[in-house]
Amino acid sequence: MTDPNLKPPPTVFISYSHDTKDHKAWVADLGRRLREKGVEVVLDQWDTELGDDMPKFMERGVSDSDRVLMICTEPYVRKVDDGKGGAGYEAMIVTAELVRDQGLNKFIPILRQTAERRTTPTCLGIRKYVDLSVDRNFEDGLQELLETIHKVVATRKPPLGPNPFQNNTPSPQKQKEQNALAAQFIDEFANPLTAYSTAKRLIEARDHSSWRRLVLALATLSAERLVIWKTERQPSAPPSISQDKPEPVWEYVAEGVNCYDPLLACLVAAAESNDRDFSGQLGWIDLVLEPKGWEKSGNTFWTEFPRTILYTLHTRIGSVLMQSGAAEQALKLLTTPIRDPYSSSNAVPIYLTHGLMGWQEVFGTTCCNGWGVLEHLVEKTAWLKDNWQSEDTQRASLASYFMLATFLEFCREAARADRAFTPENWQLDVPQDYCRLTEPLRAGYTLLIDQRSFLLRILEKNGITEAQVRETWPKWFTAIQAWLSQVYRRYGLRGGSLPHKALADDLYRDPLKL
Numbered sequence: 001m002t003d004p005n006l007k008p009p010p011t012v013f014i015s016y017s018h019d020t021k022d023h024k025a026w027v028a029d030l031g032r033r034l035r036e037k038g039v040e041v042v043l044d045q046w047d048t049e050l051g052d053d054m055p056k057f058m059e060r061g062v063s064d065s066d067r068v069l070m071i072c073t074e075p076y077v078r079k080v081d082d083g084k085g086g087a088g089y090e091a092m093i094v095t096a097e098l099v100r101d102q103g104l105n106k107f108i109p110i111l112r113q114t115a116e117r118r119t120t121p122t123c124l125g126i127r128k129y130v131d132l133s134v135d136r137n138f139e140d141g142l143q144e145l146l147e148t149i150h151k152v153v154a155t156r157k158p159p160l161g162p163n164p165f166q167n168n169t170p171s172p173q174k175q176k177e178q179n180a181l182a183a184q185f186i187d188e189f190a191n192p193l194t195a196y197s198t199a200k201r202l203i204e205a206r207d208h209s210s211w212r213r214l215v216l217a218l219a220t221l222s223a224e225r226l227v228i229w230k231t232e233r234q235p236s237a238p239p240s241i242s243q244d245k246p247e248p249v250w251e252y253v254a255e256g257v258n259c260y261d262p263l264l265a266c267l268v269a270a271a272e273s274n275d276r277d278f279s280g281q282l283g284w285i286d287l288v289l290e291p292k293g294w295e296k297s298g299n300t301f302w303t304e305f306p307r308t309i310l311y312t313l314h315t316r317i318g319s320v321l322m323q324s325g326a327a328e329q330a331l332k333l334l335t336t337p338i339r340d341p342y343s344s345s346n347a348v349p350i351y352l353t354h355g356l357m358g359w360q361e362v363f364g365t366t367c368c369n370g371w372g373v374l375e376h377l378v379e380k381t382a383w384l385k386d387n388w389q390s391e392d393t394q395r396a397s398l399a400s401y402f403m404l405a406t407f408l409e410f411c412r413e414a415a416r417a418d419r420a421f422t423p424e425n426w427q428l429d430v431p432q433d434y435c436r437l438t439e440p441l442r443a444g445y446t447l448l449i450d451q452r453s454f455l456l457r458i459l460e461k462n463g464i465t466e467a468q469v470r471e472t473w474p475k476w477f478t479a480i481q482a483w484l485s486q487v488y489r490r491y492g493l494r495g496g497s498l499p500h501k502a503l504a505d506d507l508y509r510d511p512l513k514l
Helices: 021-036 054-064 074-082 088-092 096-102 135-149 172-190 192-204 208-233 247-273 284-289 305-323 327-334 367-380 382-387 391-414 439-449 452-461 466-487 499-507
Strands: 011-015 040-042 067-072 107-111
Touching: 011 021, 011 054, 021 040, 021 067, 021 135, 067 074, 067 135, 107 135, 172 192, 172 208, 192 208, 192 247, 192 382, 208 247, 208 284, 208 305, 247 284, 247 305, 247 367, 247 382, 284 305, 305 327, 305 367, 305 391, 305 439, 327 391, 327 452, 367 391, 391 439, 391 452, 391 466, 391 499, 439 452, 439 499, 452 499, 466 499
Parallel strands: 011 040, 011 067, 067 107
Antiparallel strands: none
């Protein structure tokens, strides 16, 4: 006889896409584990047979269950966002309309993805999810999921205590001391070395929460300094841009960029740690593009200046990543999509965004001036070169980062079957100014080719064979030489002795003979 006081088990419906046999087996195993822990599971593999009406099964399962588990692989997310339904297993995909009808609280995203950038369906908004992408996280994730389904509060909120400062307003003198202490704290973090030391300590302790707060605080502080700088400098218009004497513009731009030195130092600490949990966090990009208190109207020099700052930050952080052997994280940075604030078009990755690779109104839309600003910062950022990287090391690392961007552009074009491989029809998006370097360029190429296994994985992922590389890279390099000859005609720079000319050979050469 059933106990009338015994509550029925919670019921979940599992929505997923039949990506592979292994994925179907993984979903079934998840269902089995849930049933072992007192959760009734509705799953097509168990509860349907040939001839069943799948759309009705899905709608009934979603509406009758207490919770819906959405197994968010990349194909699943795309299908939900595209609103795909129809026959067969695709009818098992939850639609945005069904989510709206049932209410968001019913749906729990379960992430099982291979990409570093995790995604959930757009219709769910920003919902808390369980990430089971990595096997070692499975048990902890399953426990969290069970607590949610069974409505168990794992950590109860502690009781609210009394306000210790109630009726204890500080005296004017005490308030003055507190204000002075706060100002001192801000001044300390305005020092890049202090910001770096604090960031390094948090990374070593793997304190993700405090790290994120530090990044936010430093971005806010940098934005405040930038607004003050603009207020002081705006009455005097920026120096006119001259190809013969661009140094005054470089100096002027560097003043504003240096407002972000504390944030740069923090991000340098993350980049050199080669810890993707920290170096792979890119939320700071949005903070830089949208500085608090920044006016978005007026002279182009000023409206575009946040993008100028992002240009100088991502190139220098990317160079540290290359120096640290973290080409994978440098790739993630270069391929981060950025939306054009003046266009409704799709976002474009950084390495293909002209303004973020050196072409900007601030620099007179001349990439030579864009590179000149980076060179100027190498010479003038004393705290960086005195403590971590010599000038030549910085230049070599910058060259390596731009070479990686060039390699990505090559892969993008080589993977296009509709493109005829002739140098004349290539318009390079990545500027080749780094080729002006001599010895640092060779050192930068060494940094790049040292990560040849990673470069080969990029080629394989894009379906580019060794034969294609050997055939097309020389043609691509001819396009580089043509670019240099045109842009730097007056200097006679044509790229004949550039080290990356041998990239195709070095990629497939015995590593011991490199």
